[in-house]
Amino acid sequence: MSKKEFLIGRVKLNKSGKGILVVSEDEKYFLPKREMFKVFPNDKVKCSITLKDRAKIVEVLERNTKTIKGVLNFNKKRHYLSSLDSSYHLDVLVDSKISNSKKIGDICEAKITKQPSLKYKPSAKIISSKKISDPFEEAFEVALEGSEIEVNWPKSVISETNRLDTSFVDNNSDIREDLRNLPFVTIDGKSAKDFDDALFAKKTNSGFVLFVSIADVAEYVDFESALDLEALNRGTSIYFKRKVIPMLPEKISNDLCSLKPGEDKLTLTCEIEIDNKGQLKNFKFYNSIINSKARLTYEKLGAQFEKEKNALPKEVSISLGSLEKIYRLLSANRSKRNAIDFDLPEYYPFYDKQKIKNFRPIERNHSHQLVEECMILANVCAAELISKSKIPSIYRSHEKPDPLKIMNLKNFLTSRQIKNNMDSYKTRENLISWMKAAKTKKIFEVITIQILRSMSLAKYDPKLSSHFALSLDKYTHFTSPIRRYADLVVHRCIKELISQNINSLSSKRKFIKSNSFPYSLNAVSDIAEDISIKDRNAEKISRKENKYLQCKCAENYIGKNFEGSITSAFEFGIFVKILELNIEGFIHVSKLSKKDYLVFDEASISMKSTKNKKSFYVGDILKVKIESVESFKGRVNLSLH
Numbered sequence: 037m038s039k040k041e042f043l044i045g046r047v048k049l050n051k052s053g054k055g056i057l058v059v060s061e062d063e064k065y066f067l068p069k070r071e072m073f074k075v076f077p078n079d080k081v082k083c084s085i086t087l088k089d090r091a092k093i094v095e096v097l098e099r100n101t102k103t104i105k106g107v108l109n110f111n112k113k114r115h116y117l118s119s120l121d122s123s124y125h126l127d128v129l130v131d132s133k134i135s136n137s138k139k140i141g142d143i144c145e146a147k148i149t150k151q152p153s154l155k156y157k158p159s160a161k162i163i164s165s166k167k168i169s170d171p172f173e174e175a176f177e178v179a180l181e182g183s184e185i186e187v188n189w190p191k192s193v194i195s196e197t198n199r200l201d202t203s204f205v206d207n208n209s210d211i212r213e214d215l216r217n218l219p220f221v222t223i224d225g226k227s228a229k230d231f232d233d234a235l236f237a238k239k240t241n242s243g244f245v246l247f248v249s250i251a252d253v254a255e256y257v258d259f260e261s262a263l264d265l266e267a268l269n270r271g272t273s274i275y276f277k278r279k280v281i282p283m284l285p286e287k288i289s290n291d292l293c294s295l296k297p298g299e300d301k302l303t304l305t306c307e308i309e310i311d312n313k314g315q316l317k318n319f320k321f322y323n324s325i326i327n328s329k330a331r332l333t334y335e336k337l338g339a340q341f342e343k344e345k346n347a348l349p350k351e352v353s354i355s356l357g358s359l360e361k362i363y364r365l366l367s368a369n370r371s372k373r374n375a376i377d378f379d380l381p382e383y384y385p386f387y388d389k390q391k392i393k394n395f396r397p398i399e400r401n402h403s404h405q406l407v408e409e410c411m412i413l414a415n416v417c418a419a420e421l422i423s424k425s426k427i428p429s430i431y432r433s434h435e436k437p438d439p440l441k442i443m444n445l446k447n448f449l450t451s452r453q454i455k456n457n458m459d460s461y462k463t464r465e466n467l468i469s470w471m472k473a474a475k476t477k478k479i480f481e482v483i484t485i486q487i488l489r490s491m492s493l494a495k496y497d498p499k500l501s502s503h504f505a506l507s508l509d510k511y512t513h514f515t516s517p518i519r520r521y522a523d524l525v526v527h528r529c530i531k532e533l534i535s536q537n538i539n540s541l542s543s544k545r546k547f548i549k550s551n552s553f554p555y556s557l558n559a560v561s562d563i564a565e566d567i568s569i570k571d572r573n574a575e576k577i578s579r580k581e582n583k584y585l586q587c588k589c590a591e592n593y594i595g596k597n598f599e600g601s602i603t604s605a606f607e608f609g610i611f612v613k614i615l616e617l618n619i620e621g622f623i624h625v626s627k628l629s630k631k632d633y634l635v636f637d638e639a640s641i642s643m644k645s646t647k648n649k650k651s652f653y654v655g656d657i658l659k660v661k662i663e664s665v666e667s668f669k670g671r672v673n674l675s676l677h
């Protein structure tokens with residue numbers, strides 16, 4: 037590039053917080069710290085490129101930040117906002133006079149009055165503020181900032197929802213299979229309100245019959261209605277530690293469609309026959325009406341399964357006994373087909389006396405697994421029906437891992453002295469044997485995470501494909517239409533097949549396109565791609581909330597020393613899990629050694645010494661100190677102790 041030529045691109049921040057000029061996906065340049073004082077992220081700029089391949093801003097072509105949302109702080113006689121969006125690197129000065137109604141720590145929205153430059157810091161005028169009472173509410177605000185997730189409902193959705201009532205049940209009861217006499221139960225977490233599945237099972241001479249009844253959301257949400265379009269726009273419910281952004285309004289998700297005990301509810305039922313070995317023999321789908329006899333929780337049912345059964349009505353207790361036997365059979369078959377179960381603990385913040393003290397593992401018991409196995413089987417039946425009928429629909433696919441990632445994983449396990457004999461034609465068997473070999477190691481959780489990272493991401497797909505982790509040839513999502521749009525699409529497909537008398541494993545007919553069926557192959561392809569993205573975005577938002585809460589926990593221990601385990605390594609440093617708190621912190625490479633030069637080794641995922649001194653491997657135990665916390669960046673800064 038000649039001296040007179042310029043490049044045009046957008047300003048971004050990379051993972052390490054450094055500024056970059058993005059000209060295209062394949063063309064990027066570093067922006068020095070001095071240049072980043074001139075701009076906000078996403079500003080469009082014209083740049084020259086120095087000999088060191090660094091960009092210098094010649095002109096700002098487009099300012100992309102008009103407002104900012106952040107926490108009100110005070111320093112050196114000035115109030116300023118620290119953005120809730122971690123991609124923003126500059127604090128923003130605000131009005132010199134702050135009203136008494138606004139306090140340090142309030143979350144404020146402000147209009148930018150002066151854009152950043154080398155001469156002046158950016159400034160803004162506060163237009164609204166909100167007091168935050170606890171870290172969970174604050175984490176919620178932080179997680180959503182910059183996400184474009186809409187919390188409030190459009191007026192059209194509210195209006196449409198208000199017109200819905202329980203008359204749907206009365207008007208549809210005569211044309212459905214009446215299952216109200218069967219002792220269905222729901223089994224969910226104690227804080228759950230959207231009960232979208234209910235279970236019943238009975239013993240037969242040849243095995244068992246399992247009834248999985250799912251809330252018939254499609255009966256309430258018409259295709260391309262305001263409700264439907266908003267549900268598609270959201271794609272999925274997003275679950276936070278203490279609240280939910282639902283895919284559908286609470287009147288639907290928590291009331292009309294929720295399978296609450298003692299209430300008649302419209303459902304779509306999958307009735308499944310299995311033999312005494314847990315093998316699928318037959319299934320059929322049909323529109324139904326149920327009345328759940330009990331709302332059970334994982335916590336109570338898992339801890340005292342037999343005791344809880346005895347305290348329930350006899351018919352419910354008998355059904356639970358059959359459900360448990362079905363679970364044992366399905367779980368054994370899952371092991372036989374070499375499904376991969378990572379079984380990693382999930383941690384929840386322990387909040388006491390207005391502070392997050394630590395994160396504690398959530399106990400999983402066999403009642404969780406019982407429900408999970410029943411849902412997987414129902415999803416398999418749904419996938420079987422839609423695939424054999426050739427109806428355009430959505431599957432849940434999980435591709436085989438990239439061979440290069442598997443080879444890198446093998447090299448890593450070798451560096452950790454873990455037995456890892458490899459058969460290049462048996463990827464699933466390799467992974468299972470490696471996990472078994474790591475089971476006895478103290479760093480099992482860390483190793484399991486590395487194995488998980490070698491896997492492909494699951495996605496929604498209009499084409500039939502296998503699910504690698506579950507070791508299933510056919511799989512879809514059918515059991516959660518209240519919170520996942522994919523399931524709502526699958527419900528509409530199955531209800532269309534039922535109307536064409538194609539509803540069982542033994543059905544021989546193929547789907548015939550009707551004027552009432554709304555989906556083409558192109559339509560479900562577009563939906564699958566869209567909701568896959570939204571599914572991943574929801575996961576990112578949940579991780580962002582979790583990182584912020586970890587930071588709020590760490591704030592209580594600044595200057596304290598702990599024992600930690602290295603969880604990952606990169607060129608710029610290492611991440612360490614503080615074992616006592618179950619939170620993760622970061623040590624920059626510059627703080628790892630003062631007298632040695634460390635090199636990142638990708639094969640062993642380590643920072644290796646060039647002078648035969650201390651190297652740092654994933655799984656190593658270190659003494660660390662919490663130095664500082666950058667809450668809005670989700671970063672806990674550590675140093676070696």
